Amino acid sequence: MSPSSSSRRRLAAGAIAATAALIAATVTAGTASAAPTGRDGAIAQARANVARNAAVFGFADGQDLVVKDVVLDADGTQHVRFDRTYLGLPVVGGDLVVHQDARGRLKDSSRAAAHDAAVRTIVPKVPAQLTAGRALAAAPGVGDAASTPELVVWAADGTPRLAWRTTVRGTGDHGQPAGRVIVTDATTGEQIEAYDSEHQAAGTGHSEYTGDITIDTTAQSGGGYALIDPLRGHTTKDAHNASAGTINANSGTLYTDADNVWGDGRKFSTDRATAAVDAHANTAWTYDYYKNTFNRSGIKNDGKGATVFVHVGTKWDNAQWSDSCFCMMTGDGDGVTDPEQVDLDTMGHEMTHGVTSATANLRYSGESGGLNEATSDIFGTMVEWYAGNAVDKGDYLFSDQSTPPWLRRFDKPSLDGGSADCWSRKVGQLDVHNSSGVGNHWFYLASEGSGARTVNGVAYNSPTCNGSTVTGIGNQKVAAVWYRALTVYMTSTTDYKGARTASLNAAKDLYGLNSTEYKAVAAAWSAVSVA
Ligand SMILES: [Zn+2]
Secondary structure, eight states, rough: OOOOHHHHHHHSSSSSHHHHHHHHHHHTTTTTTSOHHEEEEHHHHHHHHHTTTHHHTTTTTTTEEEEEEEEEEESSOOOEEEEEEEEEEEEETEEEEEEEOTOOEEEEEEOOTTTHHHHEEEEETHHHHHHHOOOOOTTTEEEEEEEEEEEEEEEESSSSSSEEEEEEEEEETEEEEEEEEEEEEEOOOEEEEEEEOOEEEEHHHHHOSEEEEEEEOOOOOOOOESSSSSTTTTEEEEEETTTGOOOOTOSSSSSSEESSOOSSTTTOSSHHHHHHHHHHHHHHHHHHHHHHHHHHTTSSSSSSOOOEEESSSOOOOOOOEETTEEEEEEEEEOSSOOOOSOSSSHHHHHHHHHHHTTTTTTSSHHHHHHHHHHHHHHHHHHHHHHHHHHSSOSSSSSTTTTTSOOOSSSGGGGSSOOOSSSSTGGGGGGGGGHHHHHHHHHHHHHHHEEEEETTTTTTEEEEOOSSOOOOOOOOHHHHHHHHIIIIIITTTTOOHHHHHHHHHHHHHHHHOOOSSSHHHHHHHHHHHOOO
């Protein structure tokens, strides 16, 4: 997809009045030609304005700008907000807003109070401190898994200096994760400031797939709200249709809103916040499922949240997890039958890829790749069961909301036309989304048993590959076995035979060697030809 086609989509979907005015102004001015317009054009102009007026902005060598937000007025006036870095370190108190007219000419500037002199004077000090090997006082909580120290340039007040900004995570009164940010002078260890990291707010979300829901948002100091989950650390951003391969954690723009009421509850919505409501809420459900079921605090079990992007690509009917970005990315569907890929089991599926990477790290090819995909399908579906939502009910169908009537199913995976019901020597040669069928089928049989059955209004009929009859033990017990197998016994090269051994070890640990559960897990593996 070319930049021009993605900006056309954005114009069509966005503030029509504002963009129409912007285009009109650009055309009259006669500067349109190849220059980028709209948001991208405003950012490019603002960067040029800062460079051209370095003294006004206190902008000097070693500094860089990170776009934070763009506001385009109806009359074409542009307000581009930046954070500042110095030698790659965030400059606290270095933020600025460039105000420019419709043709990109600088009108005015807004700057954080103390940044100006501070940033200029910090310049010679930072490299000296960094390169002279001077002993920097240890950040509070370094080595403690519950904290995340980050080196910053403190330029918000007083003498500018290097500082550690550390978020210390703990537990609040109600067992919820709670955090405190502590800033200390990196040289002396003296505390500069400390404040609660959470300003929790309860937003109202009009979702696409789960009705009207409450979402956890953050009240911003300057007013308004942001899709930052203060309890779990997730941040939800608009990718502005950038393709998945171009996205990193700093891409896109954070969703903000004045009244904390988000979305319009419609599929294929022109309100770009609607998909964000689902992505934000369903990532939270996934976090809570892992936390409250397995006491796992986030993807890496370190309490850190991920970045979630919606509106990725153009008609990208998919979603993905990226380890390097620590991000989930979701597309808008095919635009015809499939809406935005942000439903409960999809978010659960993608976040589970992160959990798998952080644990067994099952290689994404051959049989281990099928097990990796099955793991995401299994826990994605379990998130749906865990949420207990009245609109998107628990089922053994995968992506039933965003790829109706379903993309894959567990009772007889071959009904999708490509997946395997039974293990065979050739199963590892299939695409990982098809070799996963053996694992998904095992999960269904161990949970619900073989034969015909209607669950939550959906009819299933699960065959066995060896003619046996299997009696299920319920999906919660099977998921517990699978989670322990994944996190304790499986490795990167585990195949189906190894998965049987791993899950039987897990069942033995959890329920005992002679338990009904152990026997059901074994019988279900035999029933999918994994002996
Ligand atoms: Zn997947």
